[in-house]
Amino acid sequence: MTTKSRDRIRAKLQDGNTVVRILLAHPMHTGRGKNAEDELIPAEFIQDIRCWRNDEEVLTVKCGTATSRNPYFAFQLEAGEVGDIIRLRWVDNIGSKGTAETTVV
Amino acid sequence: MNDNFDEQRRQLIKRSISASTLALVAASGLMLPRVLLAHWPQDAFNAETLEDAILTFLGEAEEVNEEAIQFTIGSPPTYAVNGATVPVEIHTSLENIQRVAFLVEKNPFPLAMALEPTSAVIFPFKTMLKVAEDSEIIAMIRADDKLYRTSRYVEIDIGGCA
Incomplete structure (x- = not known):
């Protein structure tokens, strides 16, 4: 189950370090929210995000239901150079997956 | 034969x-x-009290209330209009960080997000959380087998746990 990806990832070299910004497209239903017909929306949220630089795994993020809709993350990676590939993979609680990839500019 | x-x-x-x-x-x-199976630490995320969540995810360690973490919530700080997207930012000078956790005390399940950074990651780390009501938000870092804890109180206009 791979949904069509609208995930965005940007990586930029700034003062010698790599600045990474990630915006995932995901509804992040907690399982407690209701729709217009007052029915509970089943839980659907990203649980696990992994991030690689080239082939080295650099960060794992585990999310609970309290992560905002369309999750946003920003962080930096030590050093790096233009052309490094930053790769990301997420999995949610119902098994949907997504990947995003960018090169450092 | x-x-x-x-x-x-x-x-x-x-x-x-x-x-x-x-x-x-x-x-x-x-x-x-x-x-080994616990790809996603279910017990920690389903813990309903702060203490349980901290204990399950970060384990027991000497707790230090430390100034080595700078923690900012909301914009402007300590106040957020919409609880569905409360910006948080954590900055630290600590090294050998094993785990980082964001916890929201009043949420049904306090553990909001957990990071496992490698040494390549430089803080600050920014993200957005849902916060149900006015609550203490806690950032905890486990580094060198010590727990560093800091917290901020945030006021919410519209609850964000839908």
């Missing part, structure tokens, strides 16, 4: 079948301890 050969053949097939079944069982994870 022929019978004997047949017998051996049967034995071999039997053994290979049981071996492959075992391998299948092992691969399916039935025999692995739960900890």
Whole structure:
């Protein structure tokens, strides 16, 4: 189950370090929210995000239901150079997956 | 002679079948301890109290209330109009960070997000959380087997746990 990806990832070299910004497209239903017909929306949220630089795994993020809709993350990676590939993979609680990839500019 | 050969053949097939079944069982994870299976730390995220969540995810360690973490919530700080997107930012000068956790005290499940950074990651780390109501938000870092804890109180206009 791979949904069509609208995930965005940007990586930029700034003062010698790599600045990474990630915006995932995901509804992040907690399982407690209701729709217009007052029915509970089943839980659907990203649980696990992994991030690689080239082939080295650099960060794992585990999310609970309290992560905002369309999750946003920003962080930096030590050093790096233009052309490094930053790769990301997420999995949610119902098994949907997504990947995003960018090169450092 | 022929019978004997047949017998051996049967034995071999039997053994290979049981071996492959075992391998299948092992691969399916039935025999692995739960900890290895816990791709997502369910117990920690489903903990309903702050203490449980901290204990389950970060483990027991000496707790230090430390100024080595700078923690900012909301914009402007300590106030957020919409609880569905409360910006948080954590900055630290600590090294050897094993785990970082964001916890929202009043949420149904306090543990909001957990990071496992490698040494390549430089803070600050920014993200957005949902906060149900006015609550203490806690950032905890486990580094060198010590727990560093800092917290901020945030006021919410519209609850964000829908």
